[in-house]
Amino acid sequence: QSVLTQPPSVSGAPGQRVTISCTxxxxxxxxxxxxxxxxQLPGTAPKLLIYGxxxxxxxxxxxxSGSKSGTSASLAITGLQAEDEADYYCQSYDSTLSGSRxxxxxxxxxxx
Amino acid sequence: xVQLQESGPGLVKPSQTxxxxxxxxxxxxxxxxxxxxxxxxxxxxxxxxIGYIYYTGRTYYNPSLKSxxxxxxxxxxxxxxxxxxxxxxxxxxxxxxxxDRIVDTAMESWGQGTLVxxxx
Numbered sequence: 192q193s194v195l196t197q198p199p200s201v202s203g204a205p206g207q208r209v210t211i212s213c214t215x216x217x218x219x220x221x222x223x224x225x226x227x228x229x230x231q232l233p234g235t236a237p238k239l240l241i242y243g244x245x246x247x248x249x250x251x252x253x254x255x256s257g258s259k260s261g262t263s264a265s266l267a268i269t270g271l272q273a274e275d276e277a278d279y280y281c282q283s284y285d286s287t288l289s290g291s292r293x294x295x296x297x298x299x300x301x302x303x
Numbered sequence: 304x305v306q307l308q309e310s311g312p313g314l315v316k317p318s319q320t321x322x323x324x325x326x327x328x329x330x331x332x333x334x335x336x337x338x339x340x341x342x343x344x345x346x347x348x349x350x351x352x353i354g355y356i357y358y359t360g361r362t363y364y365n366p367s368l369k370s371x372x373x374x375x376x377x378x379x380x381x382x383x384x385x386x387x388x389x390x391x392x393x394x395x396x397x398x399x400x401x402x403d404r405i406v407d408t409a410m411e412s413w414g415q416g417t418l419v420x421x422x423x
Contacts, residue, residue, distance in 0.1 A: 193349060225407040229350075236416050237350065242409035257337040280350055284408050290344055290366060292340075292408055 194219065194288075195281050195295035202301040203271045211298045213264045213281030219293060223292035227267045228244040228257055231278040231297075241266060242280070267299070276302045305329040307400050307414035311365060314396075315421050321387040325400030326380075333358045333378040338403040340375060340410060341385045343396040351396075355403060356383055390421045 196214040203209040213226060220226055228241040239248055241257035246265065256267045264283075268275055279294040311323035325339070332339060340355040346408040354364040356374045364372045373386040387394060396416050 219320070225409070227407070227409040229410070236413040238413070239409060239411055242404070242411070243407050248411070282350075282408075282410070288366060291363075292355075292403075292410075294350045294352065297349040 193296040194285055194293035195280060195283060197279075197295035199296070200299045203268075204303045205271055205273065207271045208267060208269045208299065209271060210268075211266045211279050211281075211300070213266070213295050214245065215262050215264075215283060216289040216292075219262075219285040220259065220264055220282045223285055224233045224286075226255055226257065226259050226264035227282045228255075229280045229282065233277070237280065249263065271302055273302050276300055290299065304367055305412050307402065307412060309398060309400050309417040310326065310364065311417060311419070313418060313420060315419060316423050317378070317421055318389055321390050321394060321419055321421070323385045323398055323400075323417065323419070325384070326382050327402070328381070330402065331374075332376060336405065337411070338405060338408070339383045340401045340403050342399045342401060342410070344350045344399070344416070345369055345393075349366045353385065353387075353398075361411050364412050392421050395419065395421045412419055 225243045229237040231237040232242045269275040279298045285293045306328045310328045315321045338355040341353040356362045357419045376383040397416040399416045400414045402412040
């Protein structure tokens with residue numbers, strides 16, 4: 192059972208917009224700790240997609256955006272493309288686990 | 304551009320100690336700008352933080368693994384290492400090393416990962 196909760200799967204057609212939620216609690220996201228998002232393409236290592244809730248590393252298309260409110264965060268992908276099909280993970284910090292980095296269980300995005 | 308590369312045995316026997324090394328190039332661990340992490344991913348499952356280290360040797364370990372984990376750093380070789388003792392089949396996973404931003408713990412750069420299988 193992951194500390195952060197994500198839907199197991201989402202799907203969308205090319206060109207559409209999808210969102211992936213990440214729900215935490217008052218000891219992690221709700222405590223003000225930053226949320227980061229990672230994209231894991233099949234057979235590869237995770238890649239940082241969004242950091243500090245809303246920031247994109249250099250090279251990440253602006254089709255990807257992040258937001259955070261209360262005890263939850265979201266990743267939005269607009270203009271869905273076939274190459275976006277991947278697993279997506281959120282990550283934050285939890286104060287009750289002595290400095291632990293915690294992950295969501297991951298969401299499989301299928302491009303229809 | 305920083306690169307991280309995991310190395311170590313791909314097969315470990317039950318009850319033995321898993322040992323992996325992450326070699327960093329393109330950045331100096333002793334520059335002090337980052338934490339250095341180990342993360343694992345069980346087959347077909349999600350990501351799990353194992354722990355991380357600062358160049359001074361200060362460490363943090365996931366409470367669920369703390370009794371079996373040791374992370375160390377060798378700044379002269381620009382490497383950091385993971386030891387996980389008393390392994391079982393449940394420790395079979397892909398192990399990744401990463402460079403993490405100190406300011407917000409984002410795992411900015413990752414190694415390609417190495418599969419470690421625990422089996423007799």
